[in-house]
Amino acid sequence: MGTTQLESVQEPKYWHLKTVLNDALDSEFEVGEILPNERDLAARFGVARATLRQALEQLELEGRLQRRRGVGTTVAPPRMGVRVGPVANTWPGSTLDSWKTVGCVEAVAPHAIAALLGTGSDAAVHTVRRERVMRGQHVATELLYVPPASVPELSTMLTPANHAPAVLRELHTLELEGEDRSVELGSASAEDAKQLDRLPGAPVLVVTTRYFSAGRVAAASVATYRADTCRLTFGDSGALEVTHHEEESRQAS
Amino acid sequence: MGTTQLESVQEPKYWHLKTVLNDALDSEFEVGEILPNERDLAARFGVARATLRQALEQLELEGRLQRRRGVGTTVAPPRMGVRVGPVANTWPGSTLDSWKTVGCVEAVAPHAIAALLGTGSDAAVHTVRRERVMRGQHVATELLYVPPASVPELSTMLTPANHAPAVLRELHTLELEGEDRSVELGSASAEDAKQLDRLPGAPVLVVTTRYFSAGRVAAASVATYRADTCRLTFGDSGALEVTHHEEESRQAS
DNA sequence: TAGTGGTCTAGACCACATC
DNA sequence: ATGTGGTCTAGACCACTAC
Structure with a gap:
């Protein structure tokens, strides 16, 4: 990728970034694995760090990532x-x-x-x-x-x-x-x-x-x-706890 | 306020801003009332717009504010x-x-x-x-x-x-x-x-x-x-719906 | 001490709603 | 056309962790 679709994306960069990262997490990373730091990632995707962070924040909100100051960003286990x-x-x-x-x-x-x-x-x-x-x-x-x-x-x-x-x-x-x-x-x-x-x-x-x-x-x-x-x-006949263990991509296009 | 506590706040500006705004919403605004726009608010508090927005985002997350593009920011009713x-x-x-x-x-x-x-x-x-x-x-x-x-x-x-x-x-x-x-x-x-x-x-x-x-x-x-x-x-003996109607400041401050 | 994420700034432009 | 919030940039500095 690099020089495709110049016309009418109309989709925020951070949103696109989020889906790209989300897919990458599924295919190229293991749970607990540590990601490149924010400055490197931003440079790699050609965006400002703030924009990259906007994507990371959403992924963290969705439980896909875990970020710790002074340490780094890691792939979170399923909830x-x-x-x-x-x-x-x-x-x-x-x-x-x-x-x-x-x-x-x-x-x-x-x-x-x-x-x-x-x-x-x-x-x-x-x-x-x-x-x-x-x-x-x-x-x-x-x-x-x-x-x-x-x-x-x-x-x-x-x-x-x-x-x-x-x-x-x-x-x-x-x-x-x-x-x-x-x-x-x-x-x-x-x-x-x-x-x-x-x-x-x-x-x-x-x-x-x-x-x-x-x-x-x-x-x-x-x-x-x-x-x-x-x-x-919640619920009376609970066994939902043990399932759910593959992934949950209800959102993120 | 203005020139107090130069020493050791150690509290992010946006966090302090959030509590200030939260209190103001309780005392000086009615539900549905429209707030000054972000540029004015930021100037009034002497912070960058991005910082002000960080506070507004949190307040919106907590259900205190409602923001609509092209319209403005209004005080949200209780959930x-x-x-x-x-x-x-x-x-x-x-x-x-x-x-x-x-x-x-x-x-x-x-x-x-x-x-x-x-x-x-x-x-x-x-x-x-x-x-x-x-x-x-x-x-x-x-x-x-x-x-x-x-x-x-x-x-x-x-x-x-x-x-x-x-x-x-x-x-x-x-x-x-x-x-x-x-x-x-x-x-x-x-x-x-x-x-x-x-x-x-x-x-x-x-x-x-x-x-x-x-x-x-x-x-x-x-x-x-x-x-x-x-x-x-949730729950079997529900009447929780009708109470709760004053405010909910479990968090903040 | 070096490297990470967290905070903050001062701009710019865009999408949208309203008049 | 104007004004709003939403996105984005390119820096800077701070707080924290680990070595």
């Missing part, structure tokens, strides 16, 4: 399927659910959370932070909000070490009647980004869950998943 | 909650599900779809295109793949006009045993982008569903939702 949907309604923190509890504080919830819980805006709630690790990689961080009213029997002898387990234990004594969930696109806060080993602003899938008990919202959680590496799975 | 989860398992196209059938062709499915369906890679499948409209806005496009084996009684007298309804009618005669779903981030193909009234590459939430009947995958669909305007909702 992990992480189960989010109802697994026969269970409370958070039950047995082996691949979550790791990090800690817990009692603090006033943000307005949006207070609205979810149906509590007053200034009420303090137990806030449990958890992390989800799969295949040795941090894929999600979560904040679980539990109003004191949901755990009335909670001990008053709380230390940083036993706070979170105590809250979860009390929560498990309730009868879980149902759950609500929503998924939307967001961008990682500075704090979340650090825990997910990404830069601030990285795209994330925000999963908001409400847990119902006794006709009320007994707890709510906001979980932040890495959008580049995760595919969230 | 719509669109139900995706199981509503007591029903087949696609049942009664009022806010989907509109556009057409149907018989064609060989992409490899990824063939893998989902468990059919051979070269088998032709019925491909029904549908659109989802909410509040007068296109929020999703979908391709529903139905292998001929799932609709054996399908008439052989098919016209472009009756193809899609006939396939759906036959599908509804089967007993739906369960569904599978996964959600991941993608970017709009040129075709999808046009139907969603977005530019190619716009962020979308890709919902892949498998429908089970008689122990097999009877159909599969890939639905593409606008990530900027949609919040996907």
Whole structure:
């Protein structure tokens, strides 16, 4: 290639570049392989580095590439399927659910959370932070909000070490009647980004869950998943997790 | 502001800009209001236009802004909650599900779809295109793949006009045993982008569903939702749709 | 210290919507 | 014709990683 189609492409360079790179990734690279650096790639394609970067950004968004400052750009493995949907309604923190509890504080919830819980805006709630690790990689961080009213029997002898387990234990004594969930696109806060080993602003899938008990919202959680590496799975008869393992070129012409 | 904190910000300009703008949107702008153009905004903040755009892009990703070429940048309304989860398992196209059938062709499915369906890679499948409209806005496009084996009684007298309804009618005669779903981030193909009234590459939430009947995958669909305007909702005891209506500042700052 | 990706600039031109 | 956002360039410097 080089001097073809001078007339009327009407397609942005970065878009064309993206499809070219996407095809090259399928045919000429292995997962984990490192690409030439951005300056070389840009020169090779005869475009400005910014334009090349626009293509790389999209490919990273689609989970095809992984870029790390000071290291380089590598070919990403297929996205992990992480189960989010109802697994026969269970409370958070039950047995082996691949979550790791990090800690817990009692603090006033943000307005949006207070609205979810149906509590007053200034009420303090137990806030449990958890992390989800799969295949040795941090894929999600979560904040679980539990109003004191949901755990009335909670001990008053709380230390940083036993706070979170105590809250979860009390929560498990309730009868879980149902759950609500929503998924939307967001961008990682500075704090979340650090825990997910990404830069601030990285795209994330925000999963908001409400847990119902006794006709009320007994707890709510906001979980932040890495959008580049995760595919969230739901559903009752799940086996979608094990398939999907060749490639996924739903988009990219 | 103006000449404060010369020492050690260590925070990218666009990131700081984003939070400033985000706050301004909450306090000084109404939904639908049009912002000053990018050149003016950049000048006002004393940054290059590219930097300003980096901030705007993030805010658009988070659903706070809407930008249209030739028109301007406006403040976006809160995201719509669109139900995706199981509503007591029903087949696609049942009664009022806010989907509109556009057409149907018989064609060989992409490899990824063939893998989902468990059919051979070269088998032709019925491909029904549908659109989802909410509040007068296109929020999703979908391709529903139905292998001929799932609709054996399908008439052989098919016209472009009756193809899609006939396939759906036959599908509804089967007993739906369960569904599978996964959600991941993608970017709009040129075709999808046009139907969603977005530019190619716009962020979308890709919902892949498998429908089970008689122990097999009877159909599969890939639905593409606008990530900027949609919040996907799941769950059995749903009322999450009507709340959430103040703001959602889970991230930012 | 060298090499990588991340940020930023100050321009230019293009595609599109509107009047 | 005008004004908007979208694309693109050719630089520069910074933050981080690894050697």
